[in-house]
Amino acid sequence: MSILVVGSIALDTIKTPFGSAEGVLGGSATYFSYAASFFSEVRLVAVVGEDFPKPHLELLKRRGIGLDGLQVAPNGKTFRWSGLYETDMNAAKTLKTDLNVLADFHPKIPAHYASTPHVFLANVDPDVQMELLNSVERPSLVGCDTMNLWISIKADSLSRLLKKVDVFLLNDGEARQLTGITNLIKAAVDLRKRGPKIVVIKKGEHGAILATKDFLFVVPAYPVEDVFDPTGAGDCFAGGFFSSLVTSGRLFDETTLRRAVIFGTVMASFNVESFSLERLKTLNNAQILERYGQFKKLTHFDPADHTTSFKPAVVSST
Numbered sequence: 001m002s003i004l005v006v007g008s009i010a011l012d013t014i015k016t017p018f019g020s021a022e023g024v025l026g027g028s029a030t031y032f033s034y035a036a037s038f039f040s041e042v043r044l045v046a047v048v049g050e051d052f053p054k055p056h057l058e059l060l061k062r063r064g065i066g067l068d069g070l071q072v073a074p075n076g077k078t079f080r081w082s083g084l085y086e087t088d089m090n091a092a093k094t095l096k097t098d099l100n101v102l103a104d105f106h107p108k109i110p111a112h113y114a115s116t117p118h119v120f121l122a123n124v125d126p127d128v129q130m131e132l133l134n135s136v137e138r139p140s141l142v143g144c145d146t147m148n149l150w151i152s153i154k155a156d157s158l159s160r161l162l163k164k165v166d167v168f169l170l171n172d173g174e175a176r177q178l179t180g181i182t183n184l185i186k187a188a189v190d191l192r193k194r195g196p197k198i199v200v201i202k203k204g205e206h207g208a209i210l211a212t213k214d215f216l217f218v219v220p221a222y223p224v225e226d227v228f229d230p231t232g233a234g235d236c237f238a239g240g241f242f243s244s245l246v247t248s249g250r251l252f253d254e255t256t257l258r259r260a261v262i263f264g265t266v267m268a269s270f271n272v273e274s275f276s277l278e279r280l281k282t283l284n285n286a287q288i289l290e291r292y293g294q295f296k297k298l299t300h301f302d303p304a305d306h307t308t309s310f311k312p313a314v315v316s317s318t
Contacts, residue, residue: 006045006132007122013082024276028122031232035239035267045069049076076101090204126157143167168196222269233268240267
């Protein structure tokens with residue numbers, strides 16, 4: 001199964017309480033593609049400048065990620081982002097953003113990508129997301145992610161886009177910002193009314209919520225002892241979730257959706273263990289399945305129904 005993804009590729013400079021990294025590979029499309037490549041074929045549509053390091057391209061190629069849709073802008077500079085994490089590792093403070101070639105990005109879809117059955121619109125300007133969606137044949141599944149900036153300055157564009165997507169992912173702060181609803185369960189219900197069949201609210205170290213019209217699924221995050229860099233964790237979650245879902249072939253099956261959330265959680269948990277893609281570079285399928293099994297044990301609850309034999313204790317009043 002193939003996934004076509006559009007989003008950003010960046011060179012990030014990051015500082016956390018546990019270290020720093022300068023000019024490392026990042027971006028929503030990068031993290032999504034790399035995580036998704038463990039489950040399915042990925043076709044990437046993005047733009048970089050002539051300054052983009054060739055070793056990064058080779059890294060993506062070695063993962064089998066299709067780069068026919070990657071534009072290299074002549075004389076252009078790659079999108080750059082600098083961020084700082086302090087005590088609260090759930091929130092990054094943006095120090096500097098240089099959009100560079102991303103400011104004028106218009107996706108160009110190779111002819112052999114146009115019929116890709118599954119499309120994911122990673123975090124980028126919703127007008128760019130719509131532009132790509134209008135350039136492909138009707139896929140069987142469309143997923144979308146966003147961020148607080150687009151909710152603030154492109155709310156109308158995002159609203160139009162949501163009417164055309166099946167799966168919408170965003171974090172808890174974005175869900176509250178977009179809906180104006182504090183309670184995340186109610187926010188998920190509100191978001192589904194805007195178009196998506198499936199809404200996933202990512203809560204960082206507190207897990208995730210998946211909501212459909214038929215059921216609700218709530219999971220914690222996988223407990224990681226050493227969190228070095230949470231940058232891209234949400235994109236890795238999306239990559240693991242979406243690719244696991246499409247690989248199953250049963251897109252809206254409840255069991256498949258629940259499993260996809262766990263795979264998303266697992267991929268995010270590996271990503272935070274080091275800067276950039278350093279941990280994912282050494283990752284293999286056996287490690288993914290092992291952590292999936294560990295997560296299952298950690299969250300297992302006895303399925304046997306003991307309610308019929310349960311008798312509340314009698315408490316005497318004094």
